[in-house]
Amino acid sequence: MIINTELEQKGNLFPSKIINFKKDVDTLYFSTDNDVVLQLTVLRDSVLRFRYSTTGTFGNDFSYAITKYASTGYNHLTIDEDDEFYKITTSKLICHIAKEDLRVSLYDAKDNELINQDEVGFHWEESYEYGGNIVKMSKISNDGESYYGLGDKPNHLNLKGKRYQNWVTDSYAYGKDTDPIYKAIPFYTGLHNKKAYGIFFDNTFRSYFDFSHERRNVTSFWADGGEMNYYFIYGPQMQDVIESYTDLTGKPHQLPPLWALGYHQCKWSYYPESKVKEITSTFRKLKIPCDAIYLDIDYMEGFRCFTWNKEYFPDPKRMVKELADDGFKTVAIIDPGIKIDKEYSVFKEALEKDYFCKRADGPYMKGKVWPGECYFPDFTNPKVRDWWSGLFKELIEDIGIKGVWNDMNEPAVMEVPNKTFPDDVRHNYDGNFCSHRKAHNIYGMQMARATYQGLKKYAYPKRPFVITRSAYSGTQRYTSTWTGDNVATWEHLWIANVQAQRMAMSGFSFAGSDIGGFAEQPQGELFTRWIQLGVFHPFCRVHSSGDHGDQEPWAFDEDVTDIVRKFIELRYQLLPYLYTAFWHHIDQGRPILKSLVLYDQEDVQTHYRTDEFIYGENILVCPIIEQNARGRRMYVPRGNWYNYWTNELIKGGKELWVDANIESMPIFIKEGAIIPKYPIQQYVDELDIDEVTLDVYYKKGKEVSTLYDDANDGYDYTKGRYSLRTFKLKGKENELIIQQHKEGKYTTKYKTFNLKIYGLPFEVKEIQLDNEIIDIKRLILDEYSNIVIDKDFSELHIIGV
Numbered sequence: 197m198i199i200n201t202e203l204e205q206k207g208n209l210f211p212s213k214i215i216n217f218k219k220d221v222d223t224l225y226f227s228t229d230n231d232v233v234l235q236l237t238v239l240r241d242s243v244l245r246f247r248y249s250t251t252g253t254f255g256n257d258f259s260y261a262i263t264k265y266a267s268t269g270y271n272h273l274t275i276d277e278d279d280e281f282y283k284i285t286t287s288k289l290i291c292h293i294a295k296e297d298l299r300v301s302l303y304d305a306k307d308n309e310l311i312n313q314d315e316v317g318f319h320w321e322e323s324y325e326y327g328g329n330i331v332k333m334s335k336i337s338n339d340g341e342s343y344y345g346l347g348d349k350p351n352h353l354n355l356k357g358k359r360y361q362n363w364v365t366d367s368y369a370y371g372k373d374t375d376p377i378y379k380a381i382p383f384y385t386g387l388h389n390k391k392a393y394g395i396f397f398d399n400t401f402r403s404y405f406d407f408s409h410e411r412r413n414v415t416s417f418w419a420d421g422g423e424m425n426y427y428f429i430y431g432p433q434m435q436d437v438i439e440s441y442t443d444l445t446g447k448p449h450q451l452p453p454l455w456a457l458g459y460h461q462c463k464w465s466y467y468p469e470s471k472v473k474e475i476t477s478t479f480r481k482l483k484i485p486c487d488a489i490y491l492d493i494d495y496m497e498g499f500r501c502f503t504w505n506k507e508y509f510p511d512p513k514r515m516v517k518e519l520a521d522d523g524f525k526t527v528a529i530i531d532p533g534i535k536i537d538k539e540y541s542v543f544k545e546a547l548e549k550d551y552f553c554k555r556a557d558g559p560y561m562k563g564k565v566w567p568g569e570c571y572f573p574d575f576t577n578p579k580v581r582d583w584w585s586g587l588f589k590e591l592i593e594d595i596g597i598k599g600v601w602n603d604m605n606e607p608a609v610m611e612v613p614n615k616t617f618p619d620d621v622r623h624n625y626d627g628n629f630c631s632h633r634k635a636h637n638i639y640g641m642q643m644a645r646a647t648y649q650g651l652k653k654y655a656y657p658k659r660p661f662v663i664t665r666s667a668y669s670g671t672q673r674y675t676s677t678w679t680g681d682n683v684a685t686w687e688h689l690w691i692a693n694v695q696a697q698r699m700a701m702s703g704f705s706f707a708g709s710d711i712g713g714f715a716e717q718p719q720g721e722l723f724t725r726w727i728q729l730g731v732f733h734p735f736c737r738v739h740s741s742g743d744h745g746d747q748e749p750w751a752f753d754e755d756v757t758d759i760v761r762k763f764i765e766l767r768y769q770l771l772p773y774l775y776t777a778f779w780h781h782i783d784q785g786r787p788i789l790k791s792l793v794l795y796d797q798e799d800v801q802t803h804y805r806t807d808e809f810i811y812g813e814n815i816l817v818c819p820i821i822e823q824n825a826r827g828r829r830m831y832v833p834r835g836n837w838y839n840y841w842t843n844e845l846i847k848g849g850k851e852l853w854v855d856a857n858i859e860s861m862p863i864f865i866k867e868g869a870i871i872p873k874y875p876i877q878q879y880v881d882e883l884d885i886d887e888v889t890l891d892v893y894y895k896k897g898k899e900v901s902t903l904y905d906d907a908n909d910g911y912d913y914t915k916g917r918y919s920l921r922t923f924k925l926k927g928k929e930n931e932l933i934i935q936q937h938k939e940g941k942y943t944t945k946y947k948t949f950n951l952k953i954y955g956l957p958f959e960v961k962e963i964q965l966d967n968e969i970i971d972i973k974r975l976i977l978d979e980y981s982n983i984v985i986d987k988d989f990s991e992l993h994i995i996g997v
């Protein structure tokens with residue numbers, strides 16, 4: 197056995213040679229003569245699970261991250277052995293397990309290329325203080341290998357050369373180098389030799405990842421307790437890795453209601469009622485689209501969850517209804533800390549039912565949050581989750597609140613050095629009783645899950661909408677998220693861009709930042725540039741602490757208001773496009789934002805880009821993140837792209853300067869794309885839309901685009917009442933053909949498509965619609981660019997002279 201003596205001196209222990217091998221259907225057990233067992237499960241041809249024990253036996257197999265809906269099943273599985281190793285072969289992977297020391301090597305089954313290899317591999321250190329082990333894994337890292345993922349890390353997209361921790365932490369005004377912050381997503385994608393693989397280390401203890409930081413040719417990960425338990429996911433396409441990870445940890449359980457993809461306005465805090473109304477009516481007066489208005493903690497009575505301050509909000513039900521009549525959905529904040537108050541029914545009930553977290557020796561976990569001294573429900577107890585979800589009945593069913601915002605759920609505790617519970621706090625962990633060391637990273641997730649269950653039940657037949665600050669892998673099944681307490685600085689605009697992309701490649705697409713910055717106040721220019729980026733994030737909300745002035749679109753000057761309006765309008769026009777991207781996300785696990793490396797991993801130029809990304813399938817966006825800029829250099833990925841503003845066609849695969857004064861930002865459309873657009877509405881479903889615009893971008897060659905529609909809310913779509921249109925575009929020198937294929941039982945409200953065609957290289961002689969020549973004078977209004985046709989057409993030919 198090769199042992200790195202330096203490692204050994206640190207108290208590390210290592211597996212010795214394999215003495216026994218057993219197979220049980222899809223699971224193989226390799227036992228060593230020092231009681232280490234590797235349990236290797238083949239979940240799918242491209243997904244293997246590695247689980248290690250150092251005592252010869254395994255504890256209960258339980259995970260909050262893995263969904264019961266994960267797909268399993270492989271086509272092919274063989275096991276061979278020779279003198280040196282066992283060899284497991286699936287149709288995608290070959291896995292070698294060294295008989296000498298249990299080290300693992302993984303190869304592409306098609307070309308036998310080495311993809312990933314243990315360095316020392318599994319090793320561990322015994323923990324005297326807590327029992328169990330500090331479990332460790334080290335892998336070879338190659339020159340030219342890149343790493344991506346890990347949730348909300350506010351640093352460069354490529355993780356190479358850095359070390360990170362996962363321990364969800366309340367991080368007011370964090371910076372580029374703050375680590376850890378609010379999320380714990382122990383999943384990364386490695387990319388080497390144009391092949392991508394993923395590693396998901398499903399361990400909820402505080403965990404660490406070192407990407408060639410300590411030692412140049414080693415990438416390692418370890419955790420303070422629990423098991424070495426990781427999933428190896430093979431691509432070789434990065435998008436497939438992310439889709440498989442999302443399959444494993446779950447897609448959102450349903451589409452968000454379409455209004456949740458609109459623009460949201462928030463502040464800490466809008467109160468009293470007259471202030472809320474002033475804000476909402478100003479949106480309508482200035483004709484700035486907005487769908488959601490938020491109530492931060494001051495709506496409550498002394499910050500007691502599920503109560504109302506009757507002085508500020510004398511009749512919440514009436515107010516919420518009046519707001520709804522004006523198209524506003526009201527979202528309210530709910531925190532985990534329950535005020536210690538014997539007169540307060542939520543507190544009394546939880547106390548009686550024994551639902552609060554306790555310290556190791558029995559006292560309650562007491563900590564200060566907004567209401568003062570609080571106790572905290574143990575959301576890892578299924579009974580507590582049920583109870584908690586029931587508390588939403590009045591808020592949702594009776595008062596009509598449409599969304600709930602879960603905050604401070606790391607859980608955050610004020611005025612204590614570690615900002616959270618001490619390690620000894622006990623948790624139920626769904627019957628796997630444990631300390632806070634193990635439950636900390638999933639506490640917020642379980643709170644959001646309980647909240648989600650409440651909304652799902654009481655909002656029915658409408659869809660639930662939840663936002664959470666803290667998250668572990670799998671939280672995306674229940675809720676959207678935001679990136680916490682950022683700052684109104686240009687650096688934070690850069691961070692917001694990186695975080696939204698990184699979250700998307702960590703399986704959590706429904707994310708956004710506090711647009712404009714939470715702490716401090718932006719200048720109009722920064723606010724404008726942030727809105728320009730924010731309208732391309734799946735979750736789009738302005739929020740600020742309110743201590744430093746106002747942050748509504750009209751709080752700056754008229755020019756800012758006008759530009760901001762224009763970009764929010766663009767978001768509303770692109771709603772069918774975003775909704776379609778969301779459908780791809782929940783259906784296939786496809787990330788809604790795609791960093792350039794994800795879009796084109798074969799092009800090494802993309803491996804270190806951070807700013808540019810693809811929104812949905814076909815729109816390339818690059819925010820302006822510097823003050824006084826009138827444009828910027830950006831990398832345009834390979835292929836041809838139309839400048840959204842000028843329709844000029846450019847060839848990608850290079851860096852170039854793009855003009856973008858404050859009224860503009862670099863936006864490009866992929867050649868061949870068909871982009872659906874709604875008319876501008878002040879809020880979702882304001883108008884009965886009878887026509888959808890299709891922006892068609894000519895390409896010589898073929899391209900496929902999709903358009904998904906349903907009732908915009910409710911669950912009918914799950915019973916087949918959706919409409920999925922696939923457009924096949926085929927451009928020739930002298931002809932443009934668009935074929936439509938339809939699926940689903942939903943009849944869209946719109947009746948026609950208005951086609952606007954860009955980049956047509958020929959003059960139109962004739963248009964044939966479903967085999968009939970149509971009168972172009974009647975149909976073409978604006979130089980062959982507006983063609984209004986029945987939405988159910990099958991085939992359109994535009995023929996040149």
Ligand code: GLC
Pocket residue numbers: 463464492493529603604665680681739740741
């Ligand atoms: C936390 C949240 C912030 C919220 C504030 C008051 O700082 O991150 O969004 O406004 O608490 O509830």
